[in-house]
Amino acid sequence: MQALASNNLTVEKEELISDALPDFASESYKDAYSRINAIVIEGEEEAYANFCDLAKLIPEHADELVRLGKMEKKHMHGFCACGRNLAVKPDMPFAKKFFSRLHNNFLEAFAAGDTTTCLLIQCILIESFAISAYNVYIRVADPFAKRITEGVVQDEYLHLNYGQEWLKANLDSVKKDLMKANKVNLPLIKSMLDEVSNDAEVLHMDKEELMEEFMIAYQDSLLEIGLDNREIARMALAAVI
């Protein structure tokens, strides 16, 4: 469109520099990677278990859900290899604690036979979280992990899509429960992002970008499910306050 004096558009030097790849061999990188790598390994492991549980809740789709779950297991092995490739030992106790609140909410919902909440947690929130993190990570990953993650992220869209389609088909009856579950669980995603942001920064993954990527995946998914802009805005508010 129209012109602007370019001195209004000065690019901060350090911002350009931070587009560069990090030093994968540095101690600080390895230290941060031990937690981030553990998070993705644990996330994929729990996702496998969650899909197996979902197969019990939706027996008519059991085969598909188990198949999706097995993909998560495969991802987990891929990310274990990424850690080994950098000679990093993943900090699994940290990762288990990191996911514990969300995981407990999933298990409680499963015990109560609450399919809506289980799908929201695993297929919408966790998958959106994973997609956003992987999309950001791909740009700054070491070559080995980049290749693995590029393969994984395509699969995660399939996982998100499953929950999306189920919720879309059942929206009339589950809308209220979906919003209620979102109000409880979306803030957990926000606090998880906050918790990991310093380590992510070391990997050159910007917190602001992670959050925006998450919101894009989350918003797209809710739109696809059939919620309107105002409803999505109300749901997304839980991530702000």
Next chain:
Amino acid sequence: MFGLIGHSTSFEDAKRKALDLGYDHIAEGDLDVWCTAPPQLVEHVKIVSAIGKTIEGAYIDSCFVPEMLSRFKTARRKVLNAMELAQKKGISITALGGFTSIIFENFNLLQNQKVRNTTLDWQRFTTGNTHTAWVICRQLEQNAPRIGIDLRKSKVAVVGATGDIGSAVCRWLTNRTGVSELLLVARQQKPLLELQSQLGGGRILSLDEALPEADIVIWVASMPKTLEIDPSKIKRPCLMIDGGYPKNLGEKFSGPGIHVLKGGIVQFFKDIGWSMMELAEMENPKREMFACFAEAMILEFENCHTNFSWGRNNITLEKMDFIGQASERHGFSAVGLKSNIQTLTV
């Protein structure tokens, strides 16, 4: 379908508008929250042209606000994400409005063609600069005589002459309008010399040298906030066409005989049922819009789904002819000075 990617003129405006539209989650957030907000497709619109052709379009707010300009990565994301959304929605031709195309050009976003799992198809986007340049030239041709300026005797200063729009305006004025002399103003000498050579004329001057000589000033570079100009040094009458973004020329120049016109703005021949131009603070938001936005509509009216305006200094006279004729045919006209101006004789 055509698309328009725009944004609010300030953070405060953006918050107000978001509240109106029901986007409470971002309306209540601070600038950091806005930096993480995804682009929003806020409006669909159907438009019938003056010759009866019907098109549909959508307005996408990138959730960028000018306060984010100092955040390079944020600004880049806002533009790319809005473009990705336009493409995902299957929009055939989308204009990059406001700061969007400026960020695209200045931050060299051509190197960021892959956005997540989408490869941006540049053919689907246009800067709209060809139409903007044509409209600015029309505004000059139509309004200068109204305030008593004889184009054949006039000196026209183009500030930002080497830019995409500026250079196109210079080519048009040299070849089509027959002004007395072009005064070329820009920051860098080398491109100025190249332009002068391509035009086969024009005098290279500094801004301070050019202003007292010019009967008409076309600004296609926004002024630095610190710029101070003594109005007594400006010729009377003087037509100033503010083709920059944001449009702040009126704040700098006022006084009898100085006529400031918002450049690159067009008016459609009838009301359009949208609220999107209120975001851009148009005087008549149901009809007025940036010429760059109108370019996407014109291309859609013409079934011309291509990145008509793209890159720098690719605007030819033939392209300006094409877009200008189509613009008039479908019911657009360049916004002019208010009708109650005093006509002077020279």
